[in-house]
Amino acid sequence: xxxxxxxxxxxxxxxxxxxxxxxxxxxxxxxxxxxxxxxxxxxxxxxxxxxxxxxxxxxxxxxxxxxxxxxxxxxxxxxxxxxxxxxxxxxxxxxxxxxxxxxxxxxxxxxxxxxxxxxxxxxxxxxxxxxxxxxxxxxxxxxxxxxxxxxxxxxxxxxxxxxxxxxxxxxxxxxxxxxxxxxxxxxxxxxxxxxxxxxxxxxxxxxxxxxxxxxxxxxxxxxxxxxxxxxxxxxxxxxxxxxxxxxxxxxxxxxxxxxxxxxxxxxxxxxxxxxxxxxxxxxxxxxxxxxxxxxxxxxxxxxxxxxxxxxxxxxxxxxxxxxxxxxx
Numbered sequence: 001x002x003x004x005x006x007x008x009x010x011x012x013x014x015x016x017x018x019x020x021x022x023x024x025x026x027x028x029x030x031x032x033x034x035x036x037x038x039x040x041x042x043x044x045x046x047x048x049x050x051x052x053x054x055x056x057x058x059x060x061x062x063x064x065x066x067x068x069x070x071x072x073x074x075x076x077x078x079x080x081x082x083x084x085x086x087x088x089x090x091x092x093x094x095x096x097x098x099x100x101x102x103x104x105x106x107x108x109x110x111x112x113x114x115x116x117x118x119x120x121x122x123x124x125x126x127x128x129x130x131x132x133x134x135x136x137x138x139x140x141x142x143x144x145x146x147x148x149x150x151x152x153x154x155x156x157x158x159x160x161x162x163x164x165x166x167x168x169x170x171x172x173x174x175x176x177x178x179x180x181x182x183x184x185x186x187x188x189x190x191x192x193x194x195x196x197x198x199x200x201x202x203x204x205x206x207x208x209x210x211x212x213x214x215x216x217x218x219x220x221x222x223x224x225x226x227x228x229x230x231x232x233x234x235x236x237x238x239x240x241x242x243x244x245x246x247x248x249x250x251x252x253x254x255x256x257x258x259x260x261x262x263x264x265x266x267x268x269x270x271x272x273x274x275x276x277x278x279x280x281x282x283x284x285x286x287x288x289x290x291x292x293x294x295x296x297x298x299x300x301x302x303x304x305x306x307x308x309x310x311x312x313x314x315x316x317x318x319x320x321x322x323x324x325x326x327x328x
Contacts, residue, residue, distance in 0.1 A: 006220060026051065027121020028085035032297035034155040035123070035194045037219045037248045042194065042283060045155075052283035053124055053328035055298060055321065056253050058290040059129055060109045062097035066290045068305040070109035074289065075116035077307030083326045086123045088252060088285040089113040090163070091143070093130035099143060100136065102272040110147065118156050125196070125252055126151075133198075133299035134169065134178045141185045152190030159186055160252050164225060169206045171200045183217055196250050198223045200227060202259075204235055207244035215245050221248040224282075228269035229258035236276050243280060251277060251284035256317050257295035262286070264295065266316055274324065286321045298322075 030051075044050045055078065058066035070089070078084040091110045092098035099106040110126055117124035126147050128140050132175030141195045144159055144209050151157045165175050179197045186195060195217075199209045203225040214220050239249060256270050257263040277284060289297040298318035303309065311319060 056088035074309035
């Protein structure tokens with residue numbers, strides 16, 4: 001009988017292959033577990049920095065056209081074909097068809113993405129997608145209390161409690177008090193899942209928030225948004241200041257195009273931003289999962305919401321984002 005000779009070097013190689021295959025088979029949530037803020041980093045349960053990537057869905061408002069993509073087939077496609085570790089549900093808190101007018105429909109869309117993310121082992125940002133959240137804090141409290149009650153036990157869920165305050169919405173006197181009120185309501189139900197707070201000027205003035213951060217609660221991060229065709233080094237400088245002051249940032253929304261959501265892909269600027277994001281090991285979601293005729297849309301017009309897409313169904317922006325996210 002002949003025996004296979006296995007040197008120590010071969011044994012080590014086999015062990016490394018086994019470990020790599022085992023790690024690859026784990027979902028993002030199995031890999032990182034419960035997310036927490038430590039210093040200016042967002043880390044997993046083992047203390048390893050979590051740099052997650054995936055797309056943001058478009059406004060969930062009833063009748064706006066993007067609500068059809070809020071389904072499990074799309075989420076499954078993003079996991080298997082895009083290697084996404086994170087998705088974002090942009091739940092419209094205002095405007096025609098928003099949660100203010102159709103709470104049932106919009107909550108069902110948030111729930112659909114949360115359920116799908118949990119099933120696939122992905123993280124999901126539940127975003128209160130509004131520019132005027134301080135006008136109706138009662139709605140935000142009602143919404144996030146429902147989300148926390150239903151999903152707070154799952155490490156998958158991240159709360160983004162204010163998408164983009166406007167430039168004339170003051171951090172200290174308006175945004176911060178609103179955030180503290182909503183955070184208190186969430187923490188009564190869910191004591192520890194990550195909460196992301198929007199910042200002044202469409203979530204760009206993270207340096208101002210860093211001068212007077214929210215205290216008294218753990219696991220609080222701050223939203224940084226950019227559109228590569230419009231925002232350049234000046235905004236990265238503000239983000240660097242905020243990080244140096246010790247707050248954690250999450251890029252919950254960014255686009256390859258102009259700030260109005262249209263225009264061509266600004267490749268050079270995107271690559272500069274990606275270098276910055278990699279340097280600081282940030283997580284991000286890209287705008288947006290929609291088939292609207294717009295530069296920022298991932299899908300071409302008339303593409304069905306069935307998740308059975310090939311690269312031919314993707315816009316120039318969609319192809320570029322798929323490449324970025326798949327290789328993150």
